[in-house]
Amino acid sequence: MSYIAKPKVTHPGMPKNKLGLYARDYEGTVSTLCAGCGHDSVTAAIIQAVFELGVEPHMLAKMSGIGCSSKTPAYFVSQSHGFNSVHGRMPSVTTGANAANRELMYIGVTGDGDSLSIGVGQFVHAIRRNVNMCYVIENNGVYGLTKGQFSASADIGSKTKKGEANNQEPIDPVSTAISLGATYIARGFSGDKEQLVPLLKGALTHRGFALVDIISPCVTFNDHEGSTKSYAHTRQFYHHVTDIDYIPPSEEIKTAYAEGETMPIKMHDGGTIVLRKIDRNYDPTSRAAAFKYLRERSNAGEIITGLLYLDESRSEMHELMGNVDTPLSQLPLDGLHPGKEELKNIQNRFR
Amino acid sequence: MKPTDTSNPEYFHKVVDCQWGCPAHTDVPAYIRMIAQGRFSDAYMENRGSNVFPGILGRVCDRPCEPVCRRGRVEDSPVAICRLKRVAADHKDDITERLPKAPKIGNGKRIALIGAGCASLTVANDLAPLGYQITMFEALPKTGGLMRTNIPQFRLPPKVLDEEIGYILDMGVDLRLNHPIDSLKVLMDEKFDAIFVGTGAPHGKNLEIPGRYDSDRIHIGIAWLESVAFEHIKSIGKRVLIIGVGNTAMDCCRTSLRIGADNVKVMARKPRKFFKASSWELEDAEEENIEILTNHSPKEFVIEDGKLVGMNFELMEYNIDENGRIDRGVVTSEKFIACDDVVLAIGQDNAFPWIERDIGIEFNEWDCPLVDETTMMSGRAGVFFGGDSAFGPKNIIWAVEHGHQAAISIDRYCKGENIEDRLPVGLNLVSQKMGMHEWSFSNDYDTAPRRLMPHIDLKERFKKLDIEVELGFTAEQAVREVERCLNCDIQTVFTANLCIECDACLDICPVNCLTITENGAEEDLRTRLAAPAENHEQALYVSTGLPHTGRVMVKDEDLCVHCSLCAERCPTGAWDMQKSTILIPYASDEATDSPPQPAGVSGT
Numbered sequence: 009m010s011y012i013a014k015p016k017v018t019h020p021g022m023p024k025n026k027l028g029l030y031a032r033d034y035e036g037t038v039s040t041l042c043a044g045c046g047h048d049s050v051t052a053a054i055i056q057a058v059f060e061l062g063v064e065p066h067m068l069a070k071m072s073g074i075g076c077s078s079k080t081p082a083y084f085v086s087q088s089h090g091f092n093s094v095h096g097r098m099p100s101v102t103t104g105a106n107a108a109n110r111e112l113m114y115i116g117v118t119g120d121g122d123s124l125s126i127g128v129g130q131f132v133h134a135i136r137r138n139v140n141m142c143y144v145i146e147n148n149g150v151y152g153l154t155k156g157q158f159s160a161s162a163d164i165g166s167k168t169k170k171g172e173a174n175n176q177e178p179i180d181p182v183s184t185a186i187s188l189g190a191t192y193i194a195r196g197f198s199g200d201k202e203q204l205v206p207l208l209k210g211a212l213t214h215r216g217f218a219l220v221d222i223i224s225p226c227v228t229f230n231d232h233e234g235s236t237k238s239y240a241h242t243r244q245f246y247h248h249v250t251d252i253d254y255i256p257p258s259e260e261i262k263t264a265y266a267e268g269e270t271m272p273i274k275m276h277d278g279g280t281i282v283l284r285k286i287d288r289n290y291d292p293t294s295r296a297a298a299f300k301y302l303r304e305r306s307n308a309g310e311i312i313t314g315l316l317y318l319d320e321s322r323s324e325m326h327e328l329m330g331n332v333d334t335p336l337s338q339l340p341l342d343g344l345h346p347g348k349e350e351l352k353n354i355q356n357r358f359r
Numbered sequence: 360m361k362p363t364d365t366s367n368p369e370y371f372h373k374v375v376d377c378q379w380g381c382p383a384h385t386d387v388p389a390y391i392r393m394i395a396q397g398r399f400s401d402a403y404m405e406n407r408g409s410n411v412f413p414g415i416l417g418r419v420c421d422r423p424c425e426p427v428c429r430r431g432r433v434e435d436s437p438v439a440i441c442r443l444k445r446v447a448a449d450h451k452d453d454i455t456e457r458l459p460k461a462p463k464i465g466n467g468k469r470i471a472l473i474g475a476g477c478a479s480l481t482v483a484n485d486l487a488p489l490g491y492q493i494t495m496f497e498a499l500p501k502t503g504g505l506m507r508t509n510i511p512q513f514r515l516p517p518k519v520l521d522e523e524i525g526y527i528l529d530m531g532v533d534l535r536l537n538h539p540i541d542s543l544k545v546l547m548d549e550k551f552d553a554i555f556v557g558t559g560a561p562h563g564k565n566l567e568i569p570g571r572y573d574s575d576r577i578h579i580g581i582a583w584l585e586s587v588a589f590e591h592i593k594s595i596g597k598r599v600l601i602i603g604v605g606n607t608a609m610d611c612c613r614t615s616l617r618i619g620a621d622n623v624k625v626m627a628r629k630p631r632k633f634f635k636a637s638s639w640e641l642e643d644a645e646e647e648n649i650e651i652l653t654n655h656s657p658k659e660f661v662i663e664d665g666k667l668v669g670m671n672f673e674l675m676e677y678n679i680d681e682n683g684r685i686d687r688g689v690v691t692s693e694k695f696i697a698c699d700d701v702v703l704a705i706g707q708d709n710a711f712p713w714i715e716r717d718i719g720i721e722f723n724e725w726d727c728p729l730v731d732e733t734t735m736m737s738g739r740a741g742v743f744f745g746g747d748s749a750f751g752p753k754n755i756i757w758a759v760e761h762g763h764q765a766a767i768s769i770d771r772y773c774k775g776e777n778i779e780d781r782l783p784v785g786l787n788l789v790s791q792k793m794g795m796h797e798w799s800f801s802n803d804y805d806t807a808p809r810r811l812m813p814h815i816d817l818k819e820r821f822k823k824l825d826i827e828v829e830l831g832f833t834a835e836q837a838v839r840e841v842e843r844c845l846n847c848d849i850q851t852v853f854t855a856n857l858c859i860e861c862d863a864c865l866d867i868c869p870v871n872c873l874t875i876t877e878n879g880a881e882e883d884l885r886t887r888l889a890a891p892a893e894n895h896e897q898a899l900y901v902s903t904g905l906p907h908t909g910r911v912m913v914k915d916e917d918l919c920v921h922c923s924l925c926a927e928r929c930p931t932g933a934w935d936m937q938k939s940t941i942l943i944p945y946a947s948d949e950a951t952d953s954p955p956q957p958a959g960v961s962g963t
Contacts, residue, residue: 011796015804015922017433019870021891032869044861044930052866199860227861227930239859243907 013038026062034059036083041076044231046198046224046239047146051083053201054115054144057208058085061256069105069112073098073127076153076226077119077146096127099134099143103325106139109335110326113212114141121151124160124179131181135188135217140324142211142218145181146198148226149237156229167234180306185219186299186317192218193298193317197242198225200313207315209254215276216324223311242311248286249301250314255280273318283315292317360881362903362911365852368786371939373898374916375848377424377440382760384943385409387424388848391443392800395841397834400454402447409943411481411527411759412506414519417445418829419510421606421637421754429845432894433870433918436809438843442829446837448519459488459947461530466490468773471551473540476504477755478557478746480527481762482769485946487530489770494551495532498539500589502528505559505747506755508585509607511614512825543714543742553741553769556728557758560747562710566602566703570660574667577660580607580704587614587824594619596699600670601625602657605635608704609644615702616647617824624696625651626670630677633685643828647817658693660701669697707752727751734778735765743769766946782949785942790935791849792926798936800849802923804869805842846921850939853912855902857933860910864925864934865889870918873925878904878911888915 014035022030034055039048058068065087072078074095081090089112093101098116106114123131123145134143149162158166161181162174185193192214196204204222211218223242225231231238255261257278271283271292283292291297298317305312336344346354363370373379377387385406393402406413420441428437468491472479475497483493501507503520528534540546546554563579571577576596580603586592599620601612604627612623625644627634630653634641645651655672662668672695677688709727714720719739721729728737730744737744745761747753768778791799813830820826832840865873871890878884884899885892892899897917904911926934 011927012803012922012924014867014924015869015920016806017804017869017920019872019890019918021893022871038867042930043928044859044863046861048866048928049862052862199862201862225861227859231859239861240907243860 025059027064029059029062031055031059034065034085036081036086039080039083041079042152042228044227045076046148046222046227047077047080048083049198049201050117050144050146050204050222050224051080053196053198053204053208054117055084056201056205057212060205061209061212063113063212067112069102069114071098071102071105071114071116071141073118073122075119075122075151077117077224078122080117080146081115096122096125096130098122099127099130099139102141103134103137103139106141106325107331107336109337110140110331111335114139115144115212116141117144117146120145120147120149120159120161120181124181128160128179132184132188135185135190135219138189138191138216138322138324138328140216140326142208142214142220144208144211145219145221146224147181147221147237148224148230149178149235150226150230152226152229156226163236166236167232169229169232171234173234180302181219181221182316183299183302186295186302189295190219190317191216191319191322192315194219194315195221195223195311195313197223197246197311197313199239199243200246203248203251203313206252206254210252210275210281210315210318213254213275213277213279214318214320216322223313245309246311246313247305248314249290249312249316250286250292251284252315253282253284255282273320275320281315281318283318286314293319360878360884360899360901360911362855363898363900365900368784368941370898371786371788371850372784372941374850375939375941376427376429377438378848378941380423380427381410382423382757383409383763384941385424386848386941387440388844388846389940390447391438391440391841391844392846394443394446395801395838399447399450400452400457403451403454404457406444406447408945410756411484411762412477412523412755413444414448414523415506415515416755417441417443417448418519419506419515420444420756422639423756429847429918429920430843433845433920434808439809439812439832439840442812442832443837443840446832446834449831450834455526458526459484459530461487462490464490465492466773468492468552469494469550470769470773471496471546471549471554472557473546473555474504474557474559474746474748475499475502475524475534475536476557476559476746476758477506478748478758478762478765479504479555480524481759482555482557482745482766483530483532484527485763485766486769487527487532489946491769491773493532495534496538496540496546497534497536500537502534502536504557505581508588509581509610511584511610511617512588513613513617513820513828514610516825516827539713541713543720544718547718547742552773553743555743555745555765555769556714556748557744557746557762558711558748560707560709560752562708563703564706564708566657566705568657568659570662570667573662573665574660576667576700578700578702580611580702581707583702584610584614587618592618596620598622598698599624599700599702600696600698601702601704603627603704603706604651605704605706606637606640607707608702609636609640611702611704612644612649613647614824615700616649617821620700623649624698625649626655626657626672626696627651627653628656628675629685630654630679632683646814647820654688655694655696656688656690661695667699667701669695670701671695707747709748709751711748725751733764733781734768735761736768736772736778741772763945767944767949770946770949782944784944787940787942788850788852788937789940790937792935796927798849798923799938800846801842802846802849802921802936804845804920804922805839807839807843809843810836810840845919847919848939849921849923849936851900851914851919851921851925852935852937853900853902853914854933854935855905855912857931858902858905858912859931860905860907861930863928863930867924867928869922869924870920872915872917872919874913874915875905875910876913884913888913890915890918892917
């Protein structure tokens with residue numbers, strides 16, 4: 009952390025978004041995480057993404073659980089809604105919030121401990137329900153707040169700061185999400201905002217559960233030689249398999265893309281994701297192919313990044329449940345419950 | 360781009376815009392921090408080392424430091440540097456013990472200084488402590504030159520002049536007042552080891568239009584100011600026209616108000632944006648209800664019955680092109696303006712009727728001597744020039760710098776050394792880190808606007824000529840104003856091989872001046888930075904290739920507010936905040952043949 013707040017002075021040449029706001033208007037308080045924490049870069053990427061999308065701060069809800077990662081919502085968009093839940097319970101609290109008010113944009117920020125250990129059950133059921141949210145995992149492979157024990161995402165052979173190697177199989181959130189049927193699955197790296205910001209913009213506009221797994225090095229406990237989630241290791245082994253550009257509904261697609269290498273995908277908000285394949289053989293529309301590709305490359309030690317799977321056709325939670333379009337929170341009371349008489353009738357059906 | 364060579368002292372010197380902009384390179388951030396700490400005497404001595412006249416300059420300096428102040432690029436107004444300098448002078452204790460002194464035994468060399476203005480006084484200040492025997496010739500009955508004759512007492516009280524000039528004369532200068540030099544040749548026959556000419560540009564420009572010589576109520580500005588200063592002139596008519604709109608014009612119009620005028624108009628030939636006067640001098644004049652009329656070109660003086668009754672002006676219309684250049688204009692009509700007196704303040708020229716043209720000193724078409732810009736020596740070996748007499752009218756702080764450089768040359772010349780062979784400028788860098796998030800300086804950004812200088816009441820100030828208008832900052836105002844300083848001398852220093860490219864510095868920088876990107880040519884790099892880098896006057900600080908990716912760290916120096924957050928957020932200490940001290944050589948450093956050392960008082 010720093011003792012002074014980030015000075016309220018800006019470069020006069022910085023751009024405004026469609027709401028007339030500057031990127032700095034989307035900031036929160038100054039981070040109290042360790043200097044150099046990858047999470048702070050993720051925060052900066054989120055700020056850039058919501059700024060570029062022109063998100064109205066009061067239409068954003070930021071949700072989190074417990075852990076270093078779960079502190080980060082305090083560091084962006086101060087004027088939005090937020091809920092800091094019990095450890096690992098962010099997905100169910102978000103599910104509840106989304107059930108009550110489907111109009112808000114939900115961003116859940118969680119970590120490998122919060123989502124893959126204590127909250128893994130919550131994580132998989134949020135996917136199963138296809139809750140309309142952007143689900144960010146700040147993945148550093150250690151429990152930073154408790155001084156650097158291996159987390160459930162630590163790779164086999166990765167070493168602690170003291171030199172002991174992990175020998176348990178890691179849970180890979182991306183493969184897990186593919187097998188569970190999540191509809192937007194991406195992986196990024198906190199040290200590569202050029203790739204990360206578009207991935208977050210796509211995830212925020214995607215209708216349904218959007219997972220962005222972000223390698224976010226723990227600079228204090230997992231940035232040494234022998235770690236597989238350090239800045240140096242990630243830079244050495246990571247591969248872009250796809251890059252995306254998010255084109256908002258109001259803009260034309262101007263850039264000319266080479267045939268066969270790109271896929272324009274229409275989003276529900278009217279915008280378009282233009283997906284550029286770095287590896288031409290990669291098929292981000294096939295769960296089976298994506299799963300196979302990931303397993304192979306990950307066994308070879310590569311860290312695959314980009315938009316790895318996208319299905320814009322599937323129904324999200326409210327559609328699956330047949331809910332009304334109006335958010336429940338805005339319905340008048342008599343529209344929300346059937347009344348005493350009808351309730352009696354329903355109960356009588358079960359007698 | 361090639362990695363920035365920060366071992367060249369010029370690089371970090373340039374980042375300290377105020378110090379770079381000051382001809383005498385006063386270490387502004389260092390001394391104003393001392394003021395905030397209540398160390399007024401230390402601040403005064405820090406100033407005196409480079410600019411010799413802190414009390415005088417704190418009132419009347421042309422302030423080249425302020426327009427270039429970084430604060431003025433981030434916000435509307437720069438730090439009130441000049442008026443802070445005055446605070447140091449006003450609040451200091453007795454500093455006589457800390458002044459340089461002449462040695463008991465001199466070095467046997469005799470130097471003649473012609474003129475007792477700021478340039479000559481600076482030469483005396485630098486050479487007397489080295490044992491030189493200084494003889495100073497002054498045509499007028501008092502010292503100070505233009506500072507005393509052309510700057511009115513309500514801006515610069517005589518006691519301030521006397522005090523600071525006294526510090527120099529007290530080192531044993533042989534002062535010859537009322538002693539004009541009529542012939543340089545004759546003076547040269549007196550076998551001085553070197554001669555320094557600091558006689559200023561004493562010749563006010565004339566306006567040759569009809570009626571000019573038909574009245575005695577038409578005055579030449581600088582000569583008229585001098586007469587007022589020496590009380591040869593004690594009154595002026597009720598209605599006065601000042602021709603010209605430079606700083607001398609501002610002094611003439613405000614002086615007129617104090618010796619009898621009640622309706623003073625300043626007549627400008629061009630529109631306001633082409634005025635030569637400093638903005639603050641215009642403001643001060645307008646505060647005193649001086650009317651400034653633009654686009655009035657003088658046509659003739661109107662004389663009736665042998666008496667000046669007014670002037671005719673041509674009203675002008677100009678075209679200004681897209682580069683801001685103004686054309687010659689066209690006359691649209693004529694206008695008569697009545698007046699009792701006219702003061703011409705349209706510039707001044709050099710005049711050297713007393714320098715023979717056959718002694719090796721060459722003159723250009725404007726009657727300025729040809730003088731080397733580094734050594735200040737003329738074509739005649741051993742004869743040096745400085746101040747306005749060297750390159751035409753500039754200002755006090757330039758004259759001081761000329762004096763310093765001439766003193767170095769004179770010292771080398773008298774020792775038989777090559778005067779071109781001068782000590783280089785040096786640089787010291789010292790980390791300011793005191794703890795995890797603690798710095799030795801106030802790094803937080805204070806959003807306070809510029810403090811306003813308190814002025815004496817409008818009714819009071821006209822009662823006498825010598826009532827000083829500006830009251831000076833109080834200690835509280837000074838402290839607040841110092842907090843506005845961005846501490847540009849505390850440099851952001853980057854060590855590339857420590858960087859792990861975590862982006863922490865990029866993310867925290869409030870003004871987006873940092874970028875990690877692929878290297879490229881400067882023009883290309885400037886288009887790829889986190890924030891537009893359109894100020895080409897300000898450098899890009901480019902690192903060597905970073906260890907992980909080979910990309911480079913690029914810092915646009917333009918708007919950095921030196922808040923230290925990049926260094927605080929850096930996990931590896933790749934960024935550090937280091938105080939740069941620019942080591943400017945003076946004659947005393949040349950004399951000891953050792954490079955300049957940091958001042959005895961610490962820089963922070």
